[in-house]
Amino acid sequence: MNLGLNTQAILLFDDVLDVLKEISSFDADKKLGGISSSIIETIDVSRLEYLIKLNIAKGKACCNAGQGERARDAYQSALDVSNGRHWYFVFGNLFLTTSFCLDS
Secondary structure, eight states: OOOSHHHHHHHHHHHHHHHHHHHHTTOOSOEETTEEHHHHHHSOHHHHHHHHHHHHHHHHHHHHTTOHHHHHHHHHHHHHHHHHTTOHHHHHHHHHSHHHHHHO
16 A cells, blocks of 8 residues: 655755755766765764665655655665765675565
């Protein structure tokens, strides 16, 4: 049963990420998941985990809503951010499972 909660969650996730992307639009640095690397570098490592988890949650919600391409993009953003701060060893195995979502 789909109550439409995934769609609402995606809108909420987009609102949060759009704020960071809007700030990044003024910065010419390399972008990691659409967010300037200089902004990501200023985020405390303990808080950076939330940004990665936010992108992962958006990917899950998109997958559940049948939006495979948006799910892929959200997972890729999480991977970009995690690679940008050398967190791949923590979250790397998660991205091996994303093909299951995209194949369905």
